[in-house]
Amino acid sequence: MATDMTLIWFSGSPPCWRVMIALEEKNLQGYNQKLLDFLKGEHKSQEVLDINPRGQLPAFKHGNNILNESYAACLYLEEQFKSQGTRLIPMAAPEQALTYQRITFCLLSKNMHIHFPEGERHDSSLKRHREALTAELKLWEGYLEKLGAGSYLAGKNFTLADVVVFPCIAYVFRFGLSEKNYPRLAGYYGLLKERPSVKTSWPKNWLETPQAEDKLKDI
Amino acid sequence: MATDMTLIWFSGSPPCWRVMIALEEKNLQGYNQKLLDFLKGEHKSQEVLDINPRGQLPAFKHGNNILNESYAACLYLEEQFKSQGTRLIPMAAPEQALTYQRITFCLLSKNMHIHFPEGERHDSSLKRHREALTAELKLWEGYLEKLGAGSYLAGKNFTLADVVVFPCIAYVFRFGLSEKNYPRLAGYYGLLKERPSVKTSWPKNWLETPQAEDKLKDI
Numbered sequence: 001m002a003t004d005m006t007l008i009w010f011s012g013s014p015p016c017w018r019v020m021i022a023l024e025e026k027n028l029q030g031y032n033q034k035l036l037d038f039l040k041g042e043h044k045s046q047e048v049l050d051i052n053p054r055g056q057l058p059a060f061k062h063g064n065n066i067l068n069e070s071y072a073a074c075l076y077l078e079e080q081f082k083s084q085g086t087r088l089i090p091m092a093a094p095e096q097a098l099t100y101q102r103i104t105f106c107l108l109s110k111n112m113h114i115h116f117p118e119g120e121r122h123d124s125s126l127k128r129h130r131e132a133l134t135a136e137l138k139l140w141e142g143y144l145e146k147l148g149a150g151s152y153l154a155g156k157n158f159t160l161a162d163v164v165v166f167p168c169i170a171y172v173f174r175f176g177l178s179e180k181n182y183p184r185l186a187g188y189y190g191l192l193k194e195r196p197s198v199k200t201s202w203p204k205n206w207l208e209t210p211q212a213e214d215k216l217k218d219i
Numbered sequence: 220m221a222t223d224m225t226l227i228w229f230s231g232s233p234p235c236w237r238v239m240i241a242l243e244e245k246n247l248q249g250y251n252q253k254l255l256d257f258l259k260g261e262h263k264s265q266e267v268l269d270i271n272p273r274g275q276l277p278a279f280k281h282g283n284n285i286l287n288e289s290y291a292a293c294l295y296l297e298e299q300f301k302s303q304g305t306r307l308i309p310m311a312a313p314e315q316a317l318t319y320q321r322i323t324f325c326l327l328s329k330n331m332h333i334h335f336p337e338g339e340r341h342d343s344s345l346k347r348h349r350e351a352l353t354a355e356l357k358l359w360e361g362y363l364e365k366l367g368a369g370s371y372l373a374g375k376n377f378t379l380a381d382v383v384v385f386p387c388i389a390y391v392f393r394f395g396l397s398e399k400n401y402p403r404l405a406g407y408y409g410l411l412k413e414r415p416s417v418k419t420s421w422p423k424n425w426l427e428t429p430q431a432e433d434k435l436k437d438i
Contacts, residue, residue, distance in 0.1 A: 053358060065316035072319035075294075079319075080312060093299060097284035100291035100298075139272060 001030035008034045008048060008059040012203040014167035015070035016058040021163045022074045024197030027085040071103065074163055088160040098154040102143075102161035134219045137172065137182060140165075144184035150191065158195070166192050174206065176214030220249035227253045227267060227278040231422040233386035234289035235277040240382045241293040243416035246304040290322065293382055305416075307379040317373040321362075321380035353438045356391065356401060359384075363403035369410065377414070385411050393425065395433030 005028065009016035023031060036042035036057065044055045051059040052068040060066070060073045062080070067073040078088045090096045144151060153161040169189055173179075179186035192198050224247065228235035242250060255261035255276065263274045270278040271287040279285070279292045281299070286292040297307045309315045363370060372380040388408055392398075398405035411417055 062312075062316070065313055067316055067320050069320060069323040072316075072323040075323075076316055076319045079308070079315060089298070093281075094284055096298060097281070097286055097291075097295055100295045101286050101288060104288040104291040104294075 002028040003030060003032070004063050005031035006033070006061045007031055008036060008043075008051070008057055010036060010038050010043070010057050011205045013038075013057060014171055017167040017170075017201060017203065018070040018164055019058050019060055019073045019077075020201035021166070021197045022077050022088070022160075024200055025086040025088060025158075025163065026077050026081045028077070028081065071164065074160055078160060086158060088158075088163060090154065090157065090159060095155050095157070095159070099159045099161045102153050102159075103164045130219060133172075133216075137177070137185065137219070140169075141182050141184050144188055149184075149187060151188075153188075162192065166198065170206075172216055174210070174212045176211065176217040177219070178217055181219070221247040222249060222251070223282050224250035225252070225280045226250055227255060227262075227270070227276055229255060229257050229262070229276050230424045232257075232276060233390055236386040236389075236420060236422065237289040237383055238277045238279055238292045238296075239420035240385070240416045241296050241307070241379075243419055244305040244307060244377075244382065245296050245300045247296070247300065290383065293379055297379060305377060307377075307382060309373065309376065309378060314374050314376070314378070318378045318380045321372045321378075322383045349438060352391075352435075356396070356404065356438070359388075360401050360403050363407055368403075368406060370407075372407075381411065385417065389425075391435055393429070393431045395430065395436040396438070397436055400438070 002023070005023070007016075007019060007023070009020070023029070036045075036048070042048075043057050048057070048059055049055055051061060051066055054068070056068065058070055058073065059068050062076070065076075067076050074088070089099055143153065147153075147155065152158045153165055169185060169192075173186075173189055177185070221242070224242070226235075226238060226242070228239070242248070255264075255267070261267075262276050267276070267278055268274055270280060270285055273287070275287065277289055277292065278287050281295070284295075286295050293307070307318075309318055362372065366372075366374060371377045372384055388404060388411075392405070392408055396404070
């Protein structure tokens with residue numbers, strides 16, 4: 001039981017979800033957790049600021065070690081619990097290179113953030129972001145096509161690339177991405193959805209309202 | 220001699236510089252390199268697109284393994300050459316946690332990118348980005364104050380956190396950051412500037428024109 005670990009999180013936040021999937025994959029169940037409400041601004045509380053001066057989630061602690069960024073927490077968990085649960089960074093150089101490459105190029109979430117403050121929104125910038133997201137999704141569709149049906153993002157095995165990228169893929173489908181336009185991504189989404197670590201950590205509010213909006217249906 | 224490695228790079232690009240520092244620290248000299256000109260758009264050539272479909276640099280190859288993102292390349296080099304040169308990811312959990320945390324929270328370069336297309340520039344958004352950069356720099360100033368004079372970013376030893384973050388620090392000083400307003404960052408900058416891996420890889424065009432602009436002098 002991972003009773004020396006604490007996770008403060010939002011439901012449906014891809015970065016928070018990543019850490020939860022990593023914890024499940026490393027058999028680190030039973031950690032302390034605190035679910036906060038983004039809309040109430042609970043992440044700006046003193047409790048969170050004491051751990052994370054940026055006031056962002058996830059905020060994660062293992063003993064006295066603080067990891068407030070999802071990539072950092074995932075890399076740390078893999079390194080500290082290498083031989084426990086799923087091996088998330090492959091040993092073989094080609095798969096390892098691909099895993100690191102796919103982890104750090106998870107630009108999907110960045111390109112999803114088209115929420116500019118009112119008054120700074122431009123048709124031109126919305127169009128630019130939409131085009132960037134489309135180009136990015138087509139790349140990932142191409143990766144999966146090259147790897148073949150039933151593959152994970154870095155090959156035959158589930159890796160940290162899947163931990164990091166899957167929540168972003170789930171996010172775009174939640175916003176109406178077309179399974180017809182992106183058949184490989186849809187297949188990958190279907191495969192991962194059934195994985196125990198993903199199922200267990202699936203955002204509760206997403207179960208209640210499976211489809212958010214359909215603003216990505218035409219890209 | 221790292222003759223099975225190739226780096227395609229821009230001079231003065233923090234992401235490219237990171238990979239060069241990591242290669243030096245891991246004693247991987249003698250790699251093949253190709254310096255491209257950003258202003259001429261040489262990174263959109265077929266040669267680059269064949270390695271990196273996003274047409275961005277650095278583009279890095281080790282044998283057949285491709286790593287086009289600076290974090291990915293650095294993590295891979297450390298993992299593949301763990302016992303060679305400087306150990307960049309500390310073994311001890313507290314230093315390791317801090318290293319991962321500092322690596323992934325290198326938002327400095329992101330906040331520096333205030334180059335919106337003409338017509339999408341707003342005083343409000345420029346102000347917002349400037350405030351975000353100031354807040355971020357104050358955090359790093361605070362980290363160094365807490366660690367004490369002569370420290371690296373994750374403690375007493377030079378780590379991957381320094382490889383990744385130093386080029387961003389050098390960048391802000393090049394844009395006129397005040398040594399008086401940020402004395403710890405200035406001390407850190409002075410310390411790292413003399414490190415052989417940093418000195419060897421210092422951007423040639425920066426030697427010719429040490430100071431770019433002074434747009435950060437008042438933050």
